[in-house]
Amino acid sequence: MAVAYQLLYLVGVRPWERGGVDQDLVRLLDREEQARTPPYGRALDLGCGTGLQTVELARRGWDAVGIDNVPRAIHQAGQRSATGSVRFVLGDVTNLAGAGVGDDFELFVDRGCFQGLDDTRRGLAARAVTDVAASHAVLLMFAWGTGVPRPLPRGAEPGDVAATFDGWELTDIEELSPERMPPPVRRRQIPGRWLRLQRG
16 A cells, blocks of 8 residues: 555645544544643544544644655645644554654554554554553544455555454444545545543
Protein backbone atom coordinates (compact mmCIF):
# COMPACT_ATOMS: atom_id res chain seq x y z
CA MET A 1 0.00 0.00 0.00
CA ALA A 2 2.91 2.39 0.65
CA VAL A 3 3.81 2.62 -3.04
CA ALA A 4 0.17 3.21 -3.98
CA TYR A 5 -0.09 6.10 -1.52
CA GLN A 6 3.17 7.58 -2.83
CA LEU A 7 1.71 7.59 -6.36
CA LEU A 8 -1.66 8.99 -5.29
CA TYR A 9 -0.02 11.90 -3.46
CA LEU A 10 2.26 12.47 -6.44
CA VAL A 11 -0.69 12.95 -8.81
CA GLY A 12 -2.76 14.82 -6.22
CA VAL A 13 -5.53 12.23 -5.84
CA ARG A 14 -6.72 12.01 -2.21
CA PRO A 15 -10.33 10.77 -2.14
CA TRP A 16 -10.07 10.07 1.61
CA GLU A 17 -9.80 13.83 2.22
CA ARG A 18 -12.94 14.84 0.34
CA GLY A 19 -15.31 16.67 2.61
CA GLY A 20 -12.63 17.88 5.02
CA VAL A 21 -12.39 16.77 8.63
CA ASP A 22 -14.24 13.50 9.31
CA GLN A 23 -17.46 14.49 11.09
CA ASP A 24 -17.84 11.04 12.64
CA LEU A 25 -14.43 11.53 14.23
CA VAL A 26 -15.47 15.00 15.44
CA ARG A 27 -18.47 13.44 17.18
CA LEU A 28 -16.32 10.73 18.75
CA LEU A 29 -13.82 13.32 19.96
CA ASP A 30 -16.68 15.32 21.51
CA ARG A 31 -17.59 12.21 23.48
CA GLU A 32 -14.00 11.53 24.58
CA GLU A 33 -13.50 15.10 25.72
CA GLN A 34 -16.62 15.30 27.88
CA ALA A 35 -14.81 13.89 30.91
CA ARG A 36 -11.57 15.82 30.28
CA THR A 37 -10.39 19.38 30.82
CA PRO A 38 -8.19 21.08 28.22
CA PRO A 39 -5.35 20.89 27.57
CA TYR A 40 -6.27 17.27 27.00
CA GLY A 41 -2.81 15.73 26.69
CA ARG A 42 -0.88 14.20 23.83
CA ALA A 43 -2.61 12.78 20.73
CA LEU A 44 -1.03 10.88 17.83
CA ASP A 45 -2.61 10.75 14.37
CA LEU A 46 -1.45 7.50 12.73
CA GLY A 47 -1.07 7.74 8.95
CA CYS A 48 -1.98 11.43 9.13
CA GLY A 49 -1.66 12.20 5.41
CA THR A 50 -1.79 15.96 4.89
CA GLY A 51 -2.82 16.53 8.49
CA LEU A 52 -6.53 17.38 8.36
CA GLN A 53 -7.34 15.37 11.47
CA THR A 54 -4.08 16.31 13.22
CA VAL A 55 -4.82 20.01 12.91
CA GLU A 56 -8.36 19.41 14.17
CA LEU A 57 -6.94 17.67 17.25
CA ALA A 58 -4.65 20.64 17.92
CA ARG A 59 -7.50 23.09 17.42
CA ARG A 60 -9.51 21.24 20.04
CA GLY A 61 -6.76 21.47 22.67
CA TRP A 62 -4.67 18.33 22.15
CA ASP A 63 -0.88 18.39 21.91
CA ALA A 64 -1.08 16.75 18.49
CA VAL A 65 1.49 14.84 16.48
CA GLY A 66 0.85 13.40 13.01
CA ILE A 67 2.99 10.66 11.47
CA ASP A 68 3.05 9.39 7.90
CA ASN A 69 5.63 7.62 5.72
CA VAL A 70 4.86 9.60 2.55
CA PRO A 71 7.23 12.61 2.30
CA ARG A 72 4.90 14.61 0.04
CA ALA A 73 2.02 14.18 2.51
CA ILE A 74 4.14 15.33 5.44
CA HIS A 75 5.40 18.31 3.43
CA GLN A 76 1.81 19.35 2.65
CA ALA A 77 0.80 18.77 6.27
CA GLY A 78 3.54 21.10 7.44
CA GLN A 79 2.06 23.87 5.30
CA ARG A 80 -1.27 23.77 7.12
CA SER A 81 -1.84 26.58 9.56
CA ALA A 82 -2.93 25.38 12.97
CA THR A 83 -4.16 26.81 16.21
CA GLY A 84 -2.58 25.05 19.15
CA SER A 85 0.28 22.60 19.42
CA VAL A 86 0.87 20.44 16.33
CA ARG A 87 3.88 18.66 14.86
CA PHE A 88 4.34 16.38 11.85
CA VAL A 89 6.83 13.52 11.65
CA LEU A 90 7.99 11.55 8.61
CA GLY A 91 8.14 7.97 9.83
CA ASP A 92 6.64 4.51 9.99
CA VAL A 93 3.76 3.54 12.27
CA THR A 94 5.54 0.24 12.97
CA ASN A 95 8.42 2.10 14.65
CA LEU A 96 6.95 5.10 16.45
CA ALA A 97 9.66 5.38 19.10
CA GLY A 98 12.36 5.23 16.42
CA ALA A 99 10.58 7.96 14.44
CA GLY A 100 10.89 10.29 17.42
CA VAL A 101 7.21 11.01 18.05
CA GLY A 102 7.70 10.96 21.82
CA ASP A 103 5.64 9.01 24.33
CA ASP A 104 2.86 9.15 26.93
CA PHE A 105 0.10 9.62 24.34
CA GLU A 106 -3.41 9.75 25.81
CA LEU A 107 -5.17 9.41 22.46
CA PHE A 108 -4.46 7.73 19.12
CA VAL A 109 -6.46 8.32 15.94
CA ASP A 110 -6.23 5.85 13.06
CA ARG A 111 -8.47 6.82 10.18
CA GLY A 112 -7.75 3.94 7.82
CA CYS A 113 -4.05 3.23 8.40
CA PHE A 114 -4.16 -0.14 10.20
CA GLN A 115 -6.62 -1.61 7.69
CA GLY A 116 -4.07 -1.33 4.88
CA LEU A 117 -1.22 -3.13 6.67
CA ASP A 118 -0.32 -6.80 6.24
CA ASP A 119 -0.47 -9.09 9.28
CA THR A 120 3.21 -8.69 10.21
CA ARG A 121 3.07 -4.91 10.06
CA ARG A 122 -0.19 -4.88 12.00
CA GLY A 123 1.51 -6.67 14.88
CA LEU A 124 4.46 -4.29 14.76
CA ALA A 125 2.18 -1.25 14.65
CA ALA A 126 0.15 -2.47 17.63
CA ARG A 127 3.31 -2.98 19.70
CA ALA A 128 4.65 0.41 18.59
CA VAL A 129 1.44 2.12 19.71
CA THR A 130 1.54 0.35 23.07
CA ASP A 131 5.17 1.36 23.57
CA VAL A 132 4.35 5.09 23.38
CA ALA A 133 0.90 4.97 25.01
CA ALA A 134 -0.08 6.31 28.41
CA SER A 135 -1.40 3.71 30.86
CA HIS A 136 -5.10 4.28 30.04
CA ALA A 137 -4.76 5.59 26.49
CA VAL A 138 -7.64 5.44 24.01
CA LEU A 139 -7.39 4.44 20.34
CA LEU A 140 -10.09 5.50 17.88
CA MET A 141 -9.78 3.48 14.67
CA PHE A 142 -11.75 3.56 11.44
CA ALA A 143 -11.71 0.47 9.22
CA TRP A 144 -14.16 -1.07 6.83
CA GLY A 145 -14.79 -4.80 6.86
CA THR A 146 -12.83 -7.36 4.90
CA GLY A 147 -13.60 -8.55 1.37
CA VAL A 148 -12.65 -5.30 -0.35
CA PRO A 149 -11.05 -5.59 -3.83
CA ARG A 150 -7.50 -4.41 -4.45
CA PRO A 151 -6.02 -1.87 -4.76
CA LEU A 152 -8.11 -0.57 -1.84
CA PRO A 153 -6.90 -1.30 1.71
CA ARG A 154 -8.01 -4.80 2.67
CA GLY A 155 -10.06 -3.76 5.70
CA ALA A 156 -10.09 -5.19 9.21
CA GLU A 157 -12.66 -6.94 11.38
CA PRO A 158 -13.13 -5.88 15.02
CA GLY A 159 -12.02 -9.28 16.34
CA ASP A 160 -8.77 -9.09 14.37
CA VAL A 161 -8.05 -5.61 15.73
CA ALA A 162 -8.77 -6.65 19.31
CA ALA A 163 -6.56 -9.73 19.00
CA THR A 164 -3.68 -7.69 17.59
CA PHE A 165 -3.70 -5.02 20.31
CA ASP A 166 -2.57 -7.06 23.31
CA GLY A 167 -3.34 -5.32 26.59
CA TRP A 168 -6.10 -3.19 25.06
CA GLU A 169 -9.85 -3.70 25.40
CA LEU A 170 -12.29 -3.14 22.54
CA THR A 171 -14.91 -1.04 24.34
CA ASP A 172 -17.13 0.17 21.51
CA ILE A 173 -18.00 -0.54 17.88
CA GLU A 174 -19.96 1.98 15.85
CA GLU A 175 -21.07 0.67 12.48
CA LEU A 176 -21.59 3.04 9.56
CA SER A 177 -23.89 2.35 6.63
CA PRO A 178 -22.26 0.78 3.53
CA GLU A 179 -23.87 3.63 1.55
CA ARG A 180 -21.33 5.97 3.12
CA MET A 181 -18.35 3.92 1.93
CA PRO A 182 -16.38 4.29 -1.35
CA PRO A 183 -18.15 2.73 -4.38
CA PRO A 184 -16.21 -0.59 -4.47
CA VAL A 185 -16.91 -1.09 -0.75
CA ARG A 186 -20.53 0.04 -1.08
CA ARG A 187 -21.22 -2.35 -3.97
CA ARG A 188 -20.26 -5.28 -1.75
CA GLN A 189 -22.36 -3.90 1.12
CA ILE A 190 -19.34 -3.86 3.44
CA PRO A 191 -19.82 -1.57 6.45
CA GLY A 192 -17.33 0.89 7.82
CA ARG A 193 -16.75 0.93 11.56
CA TRP A 194 -15.25 3.17 14.19
CA LEU A 195 -13.66 1.10 16.92
CA ARG A 196 -12.72 2.35 20.37
CA LEU A 197 -9.97 0.53 22.26
CA GLN A 198 -8.65 1.40 25.71
CA ARG A 199 -5.39 0.28 27.23
CA GLY A 200 -5.24 -1.27 30.66
